[in-house]
Amino acid sequence: MDLIADRGRRVTIEELNTSRLLAHARKQAHQRNFDDMVIVDVDAHHYENENQNEWLPFMENDVLRQLSLSAGSKRNRTGIMPTNVGYQDMGGRVTRYPMRGSEKTESENGAGRDIQLGHRWMDAMSVDYSCLFPTGMLNIGMHPQKEMEVELCWAYNRWLTEKVMPEADGRFFSMLCLPFSDPEASLRQVETFGDRKHVGGFMVTTVRSNMAVYDNAYMKMYRAMEERGLVLSFHSGPNWGEPIYRSCNRFMAAHALGFSWYNVLHCTNWVVNGMGERFPKLPVVWIEAGLAWVPFLMQRLDHEFMLRPSEAPLLKKKPSDYMRDMYYSSQPMEIQDYGAMETTFRMINAETQLLYSSDYPHWDFDLPSTIWDLPFLSEKAKHNILGGTAARLFKLPPRNEKQKENLKRFGNLTATAA
Amino acid sequence: MAEKFVAKLSEFKDGDRRIVFIGDNEIGVFRHDGEFHAYSNFCLHQGGPACEGLTIAKVEERLRPDKTSMGLFFSENEMHFVCPWHGMEYDMKTGECVSDRRMKLKKYKTVQKGDDLYVIA
Numbered sequence: 001m002d003l004i005a006d007r008g009r010r011v012t013i014e015e016l017n018t019s020r021l022l023a024h025a026r027k028q029a030h031q032r033n034f035d036d037m038v039i040v041d042v043d044a045h046h047y048e049n050e051n052q053n054e055w056l057p058f059m060e061n062d063v064l065r066q067l068s069l070s071a072g073s074k075r076n077r078t079g080i081m082p083t084n085v086g087y088q089d090m091g092g093r094v095t096r097y098p099m100r101g102s103e104k105t106e107s108e109n110g111a112g113r114d115i116q117l118g119h120r121w122m123d124a125m126s127v128d129y130s131c132l133f134p135t136g137m138l139n140i141g142m143h144p145q146k147e148m149e150v151e152l153c154w155a156y157n158r159w160l161t162e163k164v165m166p167e168a169d170g171r172f173f174s175m176l177c178l179p180f181s182d183p184e185a186s187l188r189q190v191e192t193f194g195d196r197k198h199v200g201g202f203m204v205t206t207v208r209s210n211m212a213v214y215d216n217a218y219m220k221m222y223r224a225m226e227e228r229g230l231v232l233s234f235h236s237g238p239n240w241g242e243p244i245y246r247s248c249n250r251f252m253a254a255h256a257l258g259f260s261w262y263n264v265l266h267c268t269n270w271v272v273n274g275m276g277e278r279f280p281k282l283p284v285v286w287i288e289a290g291l292a293w294v295p296f297l298m299q300r301l302d303h304e305f306m307l308r309p310s311e312a313p314l315l316k317k318k319p320s321d322y323m324r325d326m327y328y329s330s331q332p333m334e335i336q337d338y339g340a341m342e343t344t345f346r347m348i349n350a351e352t353q354l355l356y357s358s359d360y361p362h363w364d365f366d367l368p369s370t371i372w373d374l375p376f377l378s379e380k381a382k383h384n385i386l387g388g389t390a391a392r393l394f395k396l397p398p399r400n401e402k403q404k405e406n407l408k409r410f411g412n413l414t415a416t417a418a
Numbered sequence: 419m420a421e422k423f424v425a426k427l428s429e430f431k432d433g434d435r436r437i438v439f440i441g442d443n444e445i446g447v448f449r450h451d452g453e454f455h456a457y458s459n460f461c462l463h464q465g466g467p468a469c470e471g472l473t474i475a476k477v478e479e480r481l482r483p484d485k486t487s488m489g490l491f492f493s494e495n496e497m498h499f500v501c502p503w504h505g506m507e508y509d510m511k512t513g514e515c516v517s518d519r520r521m522k523l524k525k526y527k528t529v530q531k532g533d534d535l536y537v538i539a
Contacts, residue, residue: 005474
């Protein structure tokens with residue numbers, strides 16, 4: 001297949017085969033004996049828009065379903081999901097974006113193709129379990145219709161829990177997409193899907209123009225999740241259309257700031273309003289904002305809290321202590337200054353609070369070796385971050401005897417998983 | 419140091435590339451503007467197949483004398499090759515990572531014998 005380079009010049013690139021593309025990842029996994037340890041990727045993606053003809057029929061409302069099926073059909077030029085301007089493929093430099101359609105799988109499309117593609121990258125990286133998230137749905141918070149957000153989340157969550165994950169040999173789990181604009185509907189989805197197999201928790205897409213995580217309307221939902229032992233996650237993203245980012249003339253600027261910013265904003269509100277005190281047994285994960293923002297926010301909030309405790313009266317310890325009670329996904333890890341990174345790992349208690357994530361197949365994915373090769377980590381920290389902590393959190397069993405030994409060795413073999 | 423056959427010159431056109439496997443090692447050989455360039459196929463970022471992606475000219479931003487921007491242009495004389503995993507770009511003539519030129523891919527020599535091209539590794 002030809003890709004267009006400079007001045008219309010055509011460059012021939014082999015058709016995409018994920019196993020072939022990631023052959024070096026497989027080599028790394030072999031060199032580091034990754035198959036002997038449980039590796040959990042808490043943030044991987046599929047392109048659910050490619051299969052929307054399979055999941056839109058799960059929408060409950062007749063009229064909204066008909067609208068979506070019509071707008072989403074290939075003949076129609078309108079879309080059903082809010083979109084962002086962006087150049088994730090870097091003009092074709094990240095070839096798996098333009099080449100994606102060329103990859104051959106046993107199923108031409110549908111859930112079967114998604115599963116097979118997922119297993120290819122997981123096997124290459126030696127990832128045992130992936131938390132599967134959507135791609136286009138990450139923009140659902142910008143949908144102008146609350147009722148459509150509810151319906152789309154409902155339909156996607158049904159399809160994922162009924163058609164995709166049950167067919168994936170138990171290797172996919174998910175934190176399902178919440179229609180956060182509607183607290184009542186979010187609660188209903190927690191009550192409906194929260195006890196289903198392969199559901200580890202729920203995810204809030206944080207690209208939203210008005211989101212108050214502390215609003216009283218959400219307390220029942222948080223309580224319902226805490227009672228069920230589920231995990232609440234906040235998945236960040238960029239939004240070049242946000243007014244403050246309109247001054248950015250390069251995608252890299254809007255991308256670098258956007259992912260961090262939305263988590264900074266919502267984490268601040270979460271901490272300042274004492275959510276950690278209200279729901280001490282609800283695990284919270286902050287996803288895909290990198291790690292550099294965490295020490296910044298810890299220092300900033302601690303400084304303010306020391307002088308203004310009257311504005312955060314629920315807090316019984318410093319904001320950074322609450323932040324250290326929460327979890328963070330690792331990708332994209334800003335590996336440019338090992339000293340800064342080591343400090344970051346210390347500040348977040350990475351050994352117990354950091355969860356490896358790849359974000360594959362998105363452009364800035366990280367391999368497990370990004371954790372394993374860090375020179376300042378203990379063996380226990382490496383095992384915990386790559387999968388042990390997540391195995392405990394999501395009750396995931398080992399897939400072979402060596403993995404079982406390693407989970408046991410570092411205290412990560414849970415009774416339910418054993 | 420051994421010579422490893424790369425390709426017949428007559429079959430290796432300008433703009434083409436070959437990947438040569440020598441044991442566990444992999445070398446990417448490019449033919450660009452009539453010259454051959456051979457580099458390690460392991461990206462310095464996360465180990466991706468550095469030589470198997472797009473080749474594309476350097477992007478430049480040109481400034482007027484008063485420092486105002488004229489916008490973005492493709493370079494007339496600097497070609498890059500790009501690791502397909504994350505988009506890390508390398509200078510075709512030097513193997514330097516263009517974001518930090520202190521980082522360089524290992525470079526290999528090539529030798530032509532009649533119609534045959536070899537890489538020395």
